[in-house]
Amino acid sequence: MSNSINNKLNPITEAIRIQIPRTNEQEHSTPLYLTSSFRFDEAETMRAAFADENDENIYSRFSNPNVDEFIKKMCVLEGAEAGFATATGMAAVFASMFALLKQGDHLICCSSVFGSTHTMVTKFLPRYGIETTFVAANDKDAWEKTVKTNSKMVYLETPTNPQLEIIDLEWAGNFCKQHNLILNVDNCFATPLIQKPIDYGADLIVHSATKWIDGQGRVLGGIVVGKADLIKEIFMFSRNTGPSLSPFNAWVLSKSLETLDVRLQRHCENAMKVALALKQHKNVSRVKYPFLEDHPQYAIAKKQMKAGGGIVCFEVNGGIEKGRRFLNNLKMLSMTANLGDTRSIASHPASTTHSKLSEEERLSVGITPGLIRISVGLEYADDIINDVMQALD
Numbered sequence: 001m002s003n004s005i006n007n008k009l010n011p012i013t014e015a016i017r018i019q020i021p022r023t024n025e026q027e028h029s030t031p032l033y034l035t036s037s038f039r040f041d042e043a044e045t046m047r048a049a050f051a052d053e054n055d056e057n058i059y060s061r062f063s064n065p066n067v068d069e070f071i072k073k074m075c076v077l078e079g080a081e082a083g084f085a086t087a088t089g090m091a092a093v094f095a096s097m098f099a100l101l102k103q104g105d106h107l108i109c110c111s112s113v114f115g116s117t118h119t120m121v122t123k124f125l126p127r128y129g130i131e132t133t134f135v136a137a138n139d140k141d142a143w144e145k146t147v148k149t150n151s152k153m154v155y156l157e158t159p160t161n162p163q164l165e166i167i168d169l170e171w172a173g174n175f176c177k178q179h180n181l182i183l184n185v186d187n188c189f190a191t192p193l194i195q196k197p198i199d200y201g202a203d204l205i206v207h208s209a210t211k212w213i214d215g216q217g218r219v220l221g222g223i224v225v226g227k228a229d230l231i232k233e234i235f236m237f238s239r240n241t242g243p244s245l246s247p248f249n250a251w252v253l254s255k256s257l258e259t260l261d262v263r264l265q266r267h268c269e270n271a272m273k274v275a276l277a278l279k280q281h282k283n284v285s286r287v288k289y290p291f292l293e294d295h296p297q298y299a300i301a302k303k304q305m306k307a308g309g310g311i312v313c314f315e316v317n318g319g320i321e322k323g324r325r326f327l328n329n330l331k332m333l334s335m336t337a338n339l340g341d342t343r344s345i346a347s348h349p350a351s352t353t354h355s356k357l358s359e360e361e362r363l364s365v366g367i368t369p370g371l372i373r374i375s376v377g378l379e380y381a382d383d384i385i386n387d388v389m390q391a392l393d
């Protein structure tokens with residue numbers, strides 16, 4: 001599959017201009033293909049489609065023009081050979097693991113991963129005889145020690161949720177190459193416009209498109225992109241198990257990619273302003289943002305990220321009670337489970353997204369009782385800052 005309409009165009013332009021062929025109506029914007037299946041004129045073409053001898057669409061669980069357009073744009077943005085789009089981010093994580101791991105395999109997983117990913121790996125993979133070792137994000141010796149003869153895949157997120165730890169992708173890429181492991185990176189927090197794991201040797205990238213990619217809090221979606229041979233396995237697994245993305249959501253997400261670059265620029269600018277303002281407040285003990293110089297992995301962040309992203313986290317003095325009081329005092333910011341929206345969102349990971357972890361597991365990945373995560377939106381920066389400040393006062 002060629003993902004590029006013109007090799008000379010920048011991926012940002014391609015994310016705007018890639019389009020499936022127009023119909024006879026010559027519509028400018030891509031229409032919505034709400035159809036479960038596709039018809040054939042000749043029995044032979046249909047036979048060949050089922051035998052994978054042509055690229056014809058058969059059934060929307062396998063492929064659909066709207067879904068293809070979204071996949072092509074994401075492949076260009078990530079620099080990937082191929083991709084498969086899914087109904088949610090978790091379906092992408094699920095497919096990337098279940099399609100490629102089998103009984104007896106060993107997975108090495110970064111200890112701070114998205115809550116549902118943690119549950120999937122600890123509660124469900126073992127039922128199928130796949131064991132996982134969790135390793136602290138930046139403990140390089142521990143990564144080396146955990147490799148076994150049956151190790152097959154490394155799964156990591158950077159920046160991590162919600163602690164915003166940064167893992168050195170160049171190091172991780174070399175580590176996986178040396179040990180012949182599949183490197184699978186959840187690039188949800190950064191997006192390909194901020195960081196491209198494939199440049200450092202990642203084999204697979206998974207995304208929750210629900211977050212910055214939609215960016216407007218409307219639809220759920222996910223995608224896996226990467227090496228063509230691995231995506232082929234994921235496609236065969238998925239077309240027979242059914243986690244496919246709906247055409248409508250794909251249409252929304254493909255449109256969303258046209259504005260991803262401008263949206264992210266403002267998200268990142270606003271996030272930096274919020275981080276700097278938080279540092280000045282007496283009721284805040286610790287502010288974490290990848291592009292603040294006192295971030296523990298600031299140098300790595302600067303090396304592999306083009307901007308700091310839209311998430312800021314901080315510790316409210318006074319622990320769990322003060323953390324909840326902060327949320328209750330907010331007048332504009334939303335208290336909701338999403339992130340990566342035009343609207344700024346505040347959340348308290350210890351009592352929500354990471355409540356299924358034990359207290360000990362939470363503390364080991366830095367989720368302290370007073371930790372607050374802000375997904376900085378596109379509102380006027382002073383309005384966001386004023387709301388946060390009055391809630392802290």
Ligand SMILES: *Cc1c(COP(=O)(O)O)cnc(C)c1O
Pocket residue numbers: 088089090091114157161186188189207208209210211220221222
């Ligand atoms: C939200 C999220 C997911 C899961 O995505 P859904 O679309 O909610 O299924 C996976 N990884 C990260 C980092 C996320 O933030």
